[in-house]
Protein backbone atom coordinates (compact mmCIF):
# COMPACT_ATOMS: atom_id res chain seq x y z
CA UNK A 1 0.00 0.00 0.00
CA UNK A 2 1.25 3.46 -0.80
CA UNK A 3 2.63 5.39 2.13
CA UNK A 4 0.41 8.47 2.16
CA UNK A 5 2.69 10.49 4.42
CA UNK A 6 5.37 10.34 1.76
CA UNK A 7 3.76 12.73 -0.70
CA UNK A 8 5.65 15.95 -1.02
CA UNK A 9 5.60 18.78 -3.52
CA UNK A 10 7.92 17.90 -6.40
CA UNK A 11 11.37 19.45 -6.74
CA UNK A 12 11.41 23.17 -7.44
CA UNK A 13 7.70 23.83 -6.78
CA UNK A 14 6.14 24.92 -3.53
CA UNK A 15 2.99 25.78 -1.66
CA UNK A 16 2.24 29.38 -0.87
CA UNK A 17 0.49 29.27 2.46
CA UNK A 18 -1.28 31.73 4.73
CA UNK A 19 -0.30 34.22 5.99
CA UNK A 20 2.13 34.70 3.07
CA UNK A 21 -0.66 34.22 0.54
CA UNK A 22 -2.26 37.42 1.87
CA UNK A 23 0.86 39.31 0.80
CA UNK A 24 0.60 37.71 -2.65
CA UNK A 25 -2.98 38.91 -2.90
CA UNK A 26 -1.99 42.41 -1.85
CA UNK A 27 0.79 42.53 -4.46
CA UNK A 28 -1.50 41.26 -7.21
CA UNK A 29 -4.33 43.54 -6.20
CA UNK A 30 -2.02 46.56 -6.20
CA UNK A 31 -0.82 45.50 -9.65
CA UNK A 32 -4.39 45.39 -10.95
CA UNK A 33 -5.11 48.84 -9.52
CA UNK A 34 -1.96 50.52 -10.83
CA UNK A 35 -2.12 48.91 -14.27
CA UNK A 36 -5.81 49.79 -14.48
CA UNK A 37 -5.01 53.48 -14.03
CA UNK A 38 -2.67 53.27 -17.03
CA UNK A 39 -5.47 51.80 -19.17
CA UNK A 40 -4.27 48.18 -19.13
CA UNK A 41 -6.74 45.28 -19.01
CA UNK A 42 -6.14 41.70 -17.94
CA UNK A 43 -5.57 38.78 -20.28
CA UNK A 44 -5.77 35.23 -18.93
CA UNK A 45 -3.90 33.07 -21.38
CA UNK A 46 -3.63 29.27 -21.18
CA UNK A 47 -0.67 27.55 -19.56
CA UNK A 48 -0.36 25.02 -22.38
CA UNK A 49 0.69 26.27 -25.80
CA UNK A 50 2.15 24.64 -28.91
CA UNK A 51 5.87 24.04 -28.31
CA UNK A 52 6.57 25.69 -31.65
CA UNK A 53 5.24 29.03 -30.32
CA UNK A 54 8.03 29.23 -27.75
CA UNK A 55 10.67 27.69 -30.01
CA UNK A 56 10.04 30.34 -32.62
CA UNK A 57 9.71 33.37 -30.33
CA UNK A 58 12.17 32.77 -27.51
CA UNK A 59 14.68 31.08 -29.79
CA UNK A 60 16.11 27.59 -30.08
CA UNK A 61 19.53 28.64 -28.82
CA UNK A 62 18.26 29.86 -25.49
CA UNK A 63 18.51 27.79 -22.31
CA UNK A 64 14.77 28.25 -21.78
CA UNK A 65 13.83 26.46 -24.99
CA UNK A 66 16.73 24.06 -25.35
CA UNK A 67 16.61 22.57 -21.87
CA UNK A 68 14.16 24.17 -19.48
CA UNK A 69 10.71 23.66 -20.96
CA UNK A 70 8.25 21.06 -19.75
CA UNK A 71 7.21 19.59 -23.06
CA UNK A 72 5.10 16.60 -23.91
CA UNK A 73 3.38 14.99 -26.83
CA UNK A 74 -0.35 14.88 -26.30
CA UNK A 75 -2.44 12.06 -27.69
CA UNK A 76 -5.16 12.44 -30.26
CA UNK A 77 -8.68 12.45 -28.86
CA UNK A 78 -9.64 9.05 -30.16
CA UNK A 79 -6.96 6.45 -30.58
CA UNK A 80 -7.25 2.92 -29.34
CA UNK A 81 -3.90 1.71 -28.05
CA UNK A 82 -3.03 -1.92 -28.92
CA UNK A 83 -3.23 -4.13 -25.84
CA UNK A 84 -1.40 -7.06 -27.44
CA UNK A 85 0.86 -7.55 -30.41
CA UNK A 86 -1.91 -9.01 -32.55
CA UNK A 87 -3.77 -5.68 -32.42
CA UNK A 88 -0.96 -3.67 -34.01
CA UNK A 89 -2.41 -4.16 -37.52
CA UNK A 90 -5.66 -2.47 -36.51
CA UNK A 91 -3.69 0.26 -34.72
CA UNK A 92 -1.60 0.98 -37.83
CA UNK A 93 -4.73 1.36 -39.98
CA UNK A 94 -6.25 3.74 -37.44
CA UNK A 95 -3.10 5.87 -37.20
CA UNK A 96 -2.98 6.11 -41.01
CA UNK A 97 -6.51 7.52 -41.03
CA UNK A 98 -5.64 10.07 -38.34
CA UNK A 99 -2.58 11.04 -40.39
CA UNK A 100 -4.82 11.71 -43.35
CA UNK A 101 -7.27 13.92 -41.51
CA UNK A 102 -4.45 15.77 -39.74
CA UNK A 103 -5.26 14.63 -36.20
CA UNK A 104 -1.74 13.23 -35.93
CA UNK A 105 0.98 15.63 -37.09
CA UNK A 106 2.24 14.64 -40.50
CA UNK A 107 5.89 15.31 -39.78
CA UNK A 108 8.92 13.70 -41.43
CA UNK A 109 9.74 12.23 -38.06
CA UNK A 110 6.38 10.51 -37.82
CA UNK A 111 6.57 9.32 -41.43
CA UNK A 112 9.85 7.65 -40.61
CA UNK A 113 8.53 6.04 -37.44
CA UNK A 114 5.44 4.87 -39.32
CA UNK A 115 7.51 3.25 -42.07
CA UNK A 116 9.53 1.33 -39.52
CA UNK A 117 6.36 0.34 -37.66
CA UNK A 118 4.83 -1.09 -40.85
CA UNK A 119 8.01 -2.93 -41.72
CA UNK A 120 8.14 -4.48 -38.24
CA UNK A 121 4.47 -5.45 -38.51
CA UNK A 122 5.05 -7.26 -41.80
CA UNK A 123 7.88 -9.21 -40.18
CA UNK A 124 5.76 -10.00 -37.15
CA UNK A 125 3.05 -11.54 -39.32
CA UNK A 126 5.57 -14.03 -40.69
CA UNK A 127 6.95 -15.08 -37.33
CA UNK A 128 7.16 -18.73 -36.35
CA UNK A 129 5.32 -20.02 -33.30
CA UNK A 130 6.47 -18.49 -30.02
CA UNK A 131 8.63 -21.36 -28.83
CA UNK A 132 10.80 -21.31 -31.96
CA UNK A 133 11.65 -17.60 -32.09
CA UNK A 134 15.22 -16.78 -33.08
CA UNK A 135 17.33 -13.84 -31.87
CA UNK A 136 16.45 -12.01 -35.09
CA UNK A 137 12.72 -12.55 -34.57
CA UNK A 138 12.98 -11.01 -31.11
CA UNK A 139 14.70 -8.02 -32.66
CA UNK A 140 11.83 -7.41 -35.02
CA UNK A 141 9.42 -7.64 -32.11
CA UNK A 142 11.47 -5.02 -30.29
CA UNK A 143 11.37 -2.84 -33.38
CA UNK A 144 7.59 -3.13 -33.54
CA UNK A 145 7.18 -1.88 -29.99
CA UNK A 146 9.89 0.76 -30.17
CA UNK A 147 8.58 2.26 -33.43
CA UNK A 148 5.16 2.62 -31.91
CA UNK A 149 6.57 4.22 -28.77
CA UNK A 150 8.66 6.60 -30.89
CA UNK A 151 5.72 8.01 -32.81
CA UNK A 152 4.58 11.45 -31.77
CA UNK A 153 0.91 10.71 -32.02
CA UNK A 154 -0.43 14.07 -30.92
CA UNK A 155 0.38 17.73 -30.89
CA UNK A 156 3.64 18.79 -29.25
CA UNK A 157 2.88 21.15 -26.39
CA UNK A 158 4.69 22.90 -23.57
CA UNK A 159 3.87 24.54 -20.28
CA UNK A 160 4.57 28.22 -20.77
CA UNK A 161 8.00 29.35 -19.59
CA UNK A 162 6.88 32.98 -20.00
CA UNK A 163 3.78 34.73 -21.32
CA UNK A 164 4.83 37.29 -23.93
CA UNK A 165 4.60 34.72 -26.73
CA UNK A 166 1.11 33.73 -25.55
CA UNK A 167 -0.04 37.37 -25.47
CA UNK A 168 1.23 37.87 -29.03
CA UNK A 169 -0.46 34.64 -30.12
CA UNK A 170 -3.73 35.84 -28.61
CA UNK A 171 -3.32 39.31 -30.19
CA UNK A 172 -3.01 37.68 -33.62
CA UNK A 173 -5.66 35.01 -33.08
CA UNK A 174 -8.30 37.53 -31.99
CA UNK A 175 -7.39 40.19 -34.54
CA UNK A 176 -6.78 42.75 -31.80
CA UNK A 177 -4.96 45.06 -34.21
CA UNK A 178 -8.33 46.54 -35.21
CA UNK A 179 -8.82 47.97 -31.73
CA UNK A 180 -8.33 51.72 -31.44
CA UNK A 181 -4.96 52.88 -30.09
CA UNK A 182 -2.45 50.56 -28.57
CA UNK A 183 -3.52 47.24 -27.11
CA UNK A 184 -2.45 47.28 -23.45
CA UNK A 185 -2.66 43.99 -21.59
CA UNK A 186 -1.42 42.66 -18.29
CA UNK A 187 -1.31 39.13 -16.91
CA UNK A 188 -0.38 37.31 -13.73
CA UNK A 189 0.15 33.62 -13.22
CA UNK A 190 2.51 30.67 -13.02
CA UNK A 191 5.37 29.98 -15.44
CA UNK A 192 7.44 26.79 -15.68
CA UNK A 193 11.15 26.31 -16.28
CA UNK A 194 13.29 23.31 -15.41
CA UNK A 195 15.98 25.35 -13.67
CA UNK A 196 18.21 24.38 -10.77
CA UNK A 197 16.16 25.40 -7.73
CA UNK A 198 17.65 27.85 -5.24
CA UNK A 199 16.55 30.90 -3.28
CA UNK A 200 14.46 33.03 -5.65
CA UNK A 201 14.57 30.42 -8.40
CA UNK A 202 11.84 27.83 -8.78
CA UNK A 203 10.52 25.50 -11.44
CA UNK A 204 7.02 26.80 -11.02
CA UNK A 205 7.34 30.52 -10.44
CA UNK A 206 5.00 33.43 -10.93
CA UNK A 207 5.11 36.50 -13.08
CA UNK A 208 3.13 39.70 -13.26
CA UNK A 209 3.64 41.19 -16.68
CA UNK A 210 2.31 43.75 -19.12
CA UNK A 211 2.57 44.26 -22.87
CA UNK A 212 1.80 47.13 -25.25
CA UNK A 213 1.11 46.06 -28.84
CA UNK A 214 0.31 48.31 -31.77
CA UNK A 215 1.73 50.22 -34.67
CA UNK A 216 3.74 52.79 -32.72
CA UNK A 217 7.22 52.36 -31.30
CA UNK A 218 7.29 55.85 -29.78
CA UNK A 219 9.90 56.09 -27.02
CA UNK A 220 7.21 57.62 -24.82
CA UNK A 221 5.58 54.17 -24.72
CA UNK A 222 8.80 52.60 -23.43
CA UNK A 223 9.09 55.27 -20.76
CA UNK A 224 5.45 55.00 -19.73
CA UNK A 225 5.64 51.23 -19.36
CA UNK A 226 8.66 51.69 -17.09
CA UNK A 227 6.87 54.49 -15.21
CA UNK A 228 3.94 52.12 -14.57
CA UNK A 229 6.31 49.49 -13.24
CA UNK A 230 8.09 51.91 -10.94
CA UNK A 231 4.73 53.23 -9.72
CA UNK A 232 3.77 49.70 -8.70
CA UNK A 233 7.06 49.18 -6.85
CA UNK A 234 6.67 52.52 -5.12
CA UNK A 235 3.09 51.72 -4.11
CA UNK A 236 4.32 48.43 -2.64
CA UNK A 237 7.12 50.27 -0.80
CA UNK A 238 9.81 48.18 -2.45
CA UNK A 239 13.00 49.89 -1.39
CA UNK A 240 16.38 49.90 -3.09
CA UNK A 241 15.12 48.89 -6.53
CA UNK A 242 17.62 49.81 -9.25
CA UNK A 243 16.55 50.23 -12.85
CA UNK A 244 19.10 49.29 -15.51
CA UNK A 245 18.48 50.16 -19.13
CA UNK A 246 20.18 49.57 -22.46
CA UNK A 247 19.51 49.50 -26.18
CA UNK A 248 20.60 46.44 -28.12
CA UNK A 249 19.87 47.80 -31.61
CA UNK A 250 17.60 46.35 -34.27
CA UNK A 251 17.87 44.16 -37.35
CA UNK A 252 19.77 46.90 -39.17
CA UNK A 253 22.61 47.33 -36.73
CA UNK A 254 22.58 44.37 -34.39
CA UNK A 255 23.86 41.72 -36.83
CA UNK A 256 26.97 43.78 -37.59
CA UNK A 257 27.57 44.34 -33.89
CA UNK A 258 27.10 40.64 -33.14
CA UNK A 259 29.68 39.78 -35.82
CA UNK A 260 32.11 42.31 -34.41
CA UNK A 261 31.58 40.88 -30.95
CA UNK A 262 32.04 37.34 -32.22
CA UNK A 263 35.31 38.26 -33.92
CA UNK A 264 36.62 39.85 -30.73
CA UNK A 265 35.47 36.86 -28.67
CA UNK A 266 37.30 34.48 -31.01
CA UNK A 267 40.51 36.27 -30.14
CA UNK A 268 40.07 35.64 -26.41
CA UNK A 269 38.36 32.27 -26.75
CA UNK A 270 40.91 30.33 -24.71
CA UNK A 271 40.45 32.58 -21.71
CA UNK A 272 36.69 31.95 -21.53
CA UNK A 273 34.79 29.18 -19.77
CA UNK A 274 32.93 26.43 -21.69
CA UNK A 275 29.53 28.19 -21.61
CA UNK A 276 30.88 31.41 -23.03
CA UNK A 277 32.94 29.49 -25.59
CA UNK A 278 29.81 27.76 -26.82
CA UNK A 279 27.94 31.06 -26.98
CA UNK A 280 30.54 32.57 -29.31
CA UNK A 281 28.87 30.44 -31.98
CA UNK A 282 25.28 30.25 -30.77
CA UNK A 283 24.60 33.66 -29.22
CA UNK A 284 27.59 35.95 -28.58
CA UNK A 285 25.42 38.61 -26.91
CA UNK A 286 24.76 36.21 -24.07
CA UNK A 287 28.49 36.20 -23.19
CA UNK A 288 27.89 39.74 -21.89
CA UNK A 289 25.51 38.22 -19.33
CA UNK A 290 28.27 36.11 -17.80
CA UNK A 291 28.68 36.37 -14.04
CA UNK A 292 31.91 34.31 -14.01
CA UNK A 293 34.56 36.26 -12.12
CA UNK A 294 37.51 35.44 -14.38
CA UNK A 295 35.63 36.60 -17.48
CA UNK A 296 34.75 40.05 -16.20
CA UNK A 297 38.00 41.83 -17.12
CA UNK A 298 37.84 40.34 -20.63
CA UNK A 299 34.23 41.36 -21.14
CA UNK A 300 34.96 44.92 -20.00
CA UNK A 301 37.19 45.35 -23.06
CA UNK A 302 34.69 44.07 -25.64
CA UNK A 303 33.04 46.44 -28.13
CA UNK A 304 29.94 48.10 -26.68
CA UNK A 305 26.59 48.02 -28.37
CA UNK A 306 25.81 51.69 -27.65
CA UNK A 307 28.79 52.66 -29.83
CA UNK A 308 27.52 50.47 -32.66
CA UNK A 309 23.88 51.52 -32.98
CA UNK A 310 22.49 52.76 -36.29
CA UNK A 311 21.20 56.35 -36.41
CA UNK A 312 17.56 55.34 -35.86
CA UNK A 313 18.32 53.17 -32.85
CA UNK A 314 20.63 55.80 -31.39
CA UNK A 315 17.90 58.44 -31.73
CA UNK A 316 15.28 56.08 -30.27
CA UNK A 317 17.45 55.31 -27.26
CA UNK A 318 18.24 59.00 -26.65
CA UNK A 319 14.54 59.82 -26.76
CA UNK A 320 13.67 56.96 -24.36
CA UNK A 321 16.11 58.46 -21.88
CA UNK A 322 14.68 61.97 -22.37
CA UNK A 323 11.16 60.61 -21.85
CA UNK A 324 12.32 58.92 -18.66
CA UNK A 325 13.80 62.22 -17.46
CA UNK A 326 10.48 63.97 -18.19
CA UNK A 327 8.88 61.48 -15.82
CA UNK A 328 11.57 61.83 -13.19
CA UNK A 329 12.54 58.17 -13.44
CA UNK A 330 16.00 57.33 -12.12
CA UNK A 331 17.99 54.76 -14.09
CA UNK A 332 21.45 53.39 -14.70
CA UNK A 333 22.72 52.61 -18.16
CA UNK A 334 24.17 49.12 -18.39
CA UNK A 335 25.67 48.24 -21.76
CA UNK A 336 25.90 44.57 -20.80
CA UNK A 337 22.17 44.18 -20.30
CA UNK A 338 21.14 42.00 -23.25
CA UNK A 339 18.43 39.79 -21.69
CA UNK A 340 18.13 36.06 -22.18
CA UNK A 341 15.36 35.80 -24.75
CA UNK A 342 16.00 36.22 -28.46
CA UNK A 343 13.08 38.44 -29.37
CA UNK A 344 14.24 41.62 -27.68
CA UNK A 345 15.45 44.62 -29.70
CA UNK A 346 16.26 48.26 -28.94
CA UNK A 347 15.17 49.06 -25.37
CA UNK A 348 15.96 46.44 -22.72
CA UNK A 349 15.64 46.94 -18.99
CA UNK A 350 15.97 45.05 -15.77
CA UNK A 351 15.28 45.92 -12.16
CA UNK A 352 17.24 44.53 -9.27
CA UNK A 353 16.08 44.57 -5.68
CA UNK A 354 17.88 43.96 -2.37
CA UNK A 355 17.59 40.89 -0.19
CA UNK A 356 17.63 38.34 -3.00
CA UNK A 357 21.22 37.08 -3.05
CA UNK A 358 22.50 36.14 -6.49
CA UNK A 359 19.02 35.97 -8.05
CA UNK A 360 18.50 39.69 -7.65
CA UNK A 361 16.63 40.51 -10.88
CA UNK A 362 13.07 41.19 -9.88
CA UNK A 363 11.84 42.30 -13.29
CA UNK A 364 12.98 42.16 -16.89
CA UNK A 365 11.60 43.61 -20.06
CA UNK A 366 12.14 45.23 -23.37
CA UNK A 367 10.98 46.03 -26.85
CA UNK A 368 10.21 43.24 -29.33
CA UNK A 369 9.01 44.91 -32.50
CA UNK A 370 9.40 41.95 -34.89
CA UNK A 371 7.82 39.29 -32.70
CA UNK A 372 4.17 39.53 -33.77
CA UNK A 373 5.18 39.36 -37.42
CA UNK A 374 7.50 36.42 -36.71
CA UNK A 375 4.51 34.58 -35.24
CA UNK A 376 2.42 35.21 -38.35
CA UNK A 377 0.71 38.45 -37.33
CA UNK A 378 0.42 41.79 -39.10
CA UNK A 379 3.76 43.13 -40.32
CA UNK A 380 5.12 46.23 -38.62
CA UNK A 381 3.41 45.45 -35.31
CA UNK A 382 5.45 46.89 -32.47
CA UNK A 383 5.61 45.60 -28.94
CA UNK A 384 7.13 46.26 -25.56
CA UNK A 385 6.59 44.67 -22.18
CA UNK A 386 8.00 43.43 -18.91
CA UNK A 387 7.66 40.53 -16.52
CA UNK A 388 8.07 40.86 -12.78
CA UNK A 389 9.19 37.75 -10.89
CA UNK A 390 6.45 37.75 -8.26
CA UNK A 391 8.25 35.24 -6.00
CA UNK A 392 11.28 37.51 -5.87
CA UNK A 393 9.26 40.67 -5.40
CA UNK A 394 7.56 39.04 -2.41
CA UNK A 395 10.90 37.83 -1.00
CA UNK A 396 12.37 41.30 -1.26
CA UNK A 397 9.34 42.88 0.43
CA UNK A 398 9.55 40.34 3.25
CA UNK A 399 13.29 40.90 3.71
CA UNK A 400 12.66 44.64 3.98
CA UNK A 401 9.94 44.14 6.58
CA UNK A 402 7.20 45.27 4.19
CA UNK A 403 5.63 41.84 4.10
CA UNK A 404 3.08 42.29 6.86
CA UNK A 405 -0.53 42.27 5.86
CA UNK A 406 -3.45 43.20 8.03
CA UNK A 407 -5.22 39.95 8.66
CA UNK A 408 -6.78 38.38 11.67
CA UNK A 409 -9.89 37.68 13.47
CA UNK A 410 -12.08 40.55 14.67
CA UNK A 411 -14.59 38.51 16.61
CA UNK A 412 -14.66 35.08 18.17
CA UNK A 413 -18.34 34.47 18.81
CA UNK A 414 -18.72 32.12 21.78
CA UNK A 415 -22.23 30.76 22.34
CA UNK A 416 -23.64 28.54 25.08
CA UNK A 417 -26.98 26.73 24.66
CA UNK A 418 -29.22 26.03 21.66
CA UNK A 419 -31.08 29.34 21.82
CA UNK A 420 -27.78 31.21 21.97
CA UNK A 421 -26.58 29.37 18.87
CA UNK A 422 -29.56 30.67 16.90
CA UNK A 423 -28.81 34.23 18.04
CA UNK A 424 -25.08 33.77 17.32
CA UNK A 425 -25.72 32.56 13.77
CA UNK A 426 -27.79 35.68 13.08
CA UNK A 427 -25.23 38.00 14.70
CA UNK A 428 -22.34 36.36 12.80
CA UNK A 429 -24.16 36.97 9.53
CA UNK A 430 -24.70 40.67 10.32
CA UNK A 431 -21.11 41.17 11.50
CA UNK A 432 -19.70 39.49 8.39
CA UNK A 433 -22.05 41.56 6.26
CA UNK A 434 -20.49 44.64 7.82
CA UNK A 435 -17.02 43.35 6.88
CA UNK A 436 -15.82 41.92 10.20
CA UNK A 437 -13.90 38.66 10.30
CA UNK A 438 -15.87 36.30 12.51
CA UNK A 439 -15.16 32.83 13.86
CA UNK A 440 -18.28 30.99 14.96
CA UNK A 441 -17.68 27.65 16.71
CA UNK A 442 -19.62 24.91 14.93
CA UNK A 443 -20.26 22.94 18.12
CA UNK A 444 -20.89 24.00 21.68
CA UNK A 445 -17.80 24.10 23.86
CA UNK A 446 -17.14 24.58 27.53
CA UNK A 447 -16.62 28.24 28.46
CA UNK A 448 -12.93 27.92 29.34
CA UNK A 449 -12.09 25.90 26.26
CA UNK A 450 -13.96 28.24 23.96
CA UNK A 451 -12.27 31.38 25.32
CA UNK A 452 -8.92 29.58 25.25
CA UNK A 453 -9.39 28.93 21.55
CA UNK A 454 -10.29 32.60 20.98
CA UNK A 455 -6.94 33.49 22.56
CA UNK A 456 -4.97 31.02 20.48
CA UNK A 457 -6.64 32.23 17.28
CA UNK A 458 -5.51 35.75 18.27
CA UNK A 459 -9.02 37.14 18.00
CA UNK A 460 -9.30 40.84 18.86
CA UNK A 461 -12.57 40.33 20.71
CA UNK A 462 -14.57 37.50 22.17
CA UNK A 463 -18.29 38.14 21.94
CA UNK A 464 -20.15 35.92 24.37
CA UNK A 465 -23.80 34.91 24.16
CA UNK A 466 -25.31 32.73 26.88
CA UNK A 467 -28.69 32.51 28.62
CA UNK A 468 -28.09 35.67 30.72
CA UNK A 469 -27.21 37.73 27.66
CA UNK A 470 -30.22 36.43 25.74
CA UNK A 471 -32.57 37.39 28.55
CA UNK A 472 -31.05 40.86 28.87
CA UNK A 473 -30.88 41.44 25.09
CA UNK A 474 -27.15 42.15 25.20
CA UNK A 475 -23.82 40.45 24.45
CA UNK A 476 -20.70 40.36 26.58
CA UNK A 477 -17.66 41.71 24.76
CA UNK A 478 -14.20 40.90 26.00
CA UNK A 479 -11.18 42.70 24.52
CA UNK A 480 -8.60 39.97 24.54
CA UNK A 481 -5.56 42.26 24.56
CA UNK A 482 -6.29 43.53 28.06
CA UNK A 483 -9.21 41.41 29.26
CA UNK A 484 -11.60 44.37 29.65
CA UNK A 485 -15.17 43.24 29.50
CA UNK A 486 -18.53 44.94 29.09
CA UNK A 487 -22.12 44.26 28.17
CA UNK A 488 -23.41 45.97 25.03
CA UNK A 489 -26.60 45.86 23.01
CA UNK A 490 -26.44 45.14 19.25
CA UNK A 491 -26.13 48.80 18.17
CA UNK A 492 -23.46 49.54 20.72
CA UNK A 493 -21.58 46.41 19.64
CA UNK A 494 -21.21 47.57 16.04
CA UNK A 495 -20.05 51.03 17.13
CA UNK A 496 -17.61 49.52 19.59
CA UNK A 497 -16.04 47.16 17.03
CA UNK A 498 -15.94 49.64 14.17
CA UNK A 499 -12.48 51.18 14.57
CA UNK A 500 -10.21 48.32 13.48
CA UNK A 501 -7.02 48.97 15.36
Ligand code: AMP
Pocket residue numbers: 162193195200201202203205206207340361362363364365387388389390391392
Ligand atom coordinates in the same frame (compact mmCIF):
# COMPACT_ATOMS: atom_id res chain seq x y z
P1 AMP B 1 12.48 36.52 -17.93
O1 AMP B 1 11.14 36.03 -18.40
O2 AMP B 1 13.54 35.47 -17.99
O3 AMP B 1 12.86 37.83 -18.54
O4 AMP B 1 12.31 36.78 -16.37
C1 AMP B 1 11.62 37.88 -15.84
C2 AMP B 1 11.67 37.79 -14.34
O5 AMP B 1 11.04 36.59 -13.92
C3 AMP B 1 13.06 37.70 -13.77
O6 AMP B 1 13.63 38.97 -13.57
C4 AMP B 1 12.82 37.00 -12.46
O7 AMP B 1 12.42 37.93 -11.47
C5 AMP B 1 11.66 36.08 -12.76
N1 AMP B 1 12.11 34.70 -12.97
C6 AMP B 1 12.61 34.14 -14.10
N2 AMP B 1 12.89 32.84 -13.91
C7 AMP B 1 12.56 32.55 -12.63
C8 AMP B 1 12.59 31.36 -11.81
N3 AMP B 1 13.01 30.20 -12.29
N4 AMP B 1 12.17 31.46 -10.53
C9 AMP B 1 11.72 32.63 -10.02
N5 AMP B 1 11.66 33.76 -10.74
C10 AMP B 1 12.06 33.74 -12.02
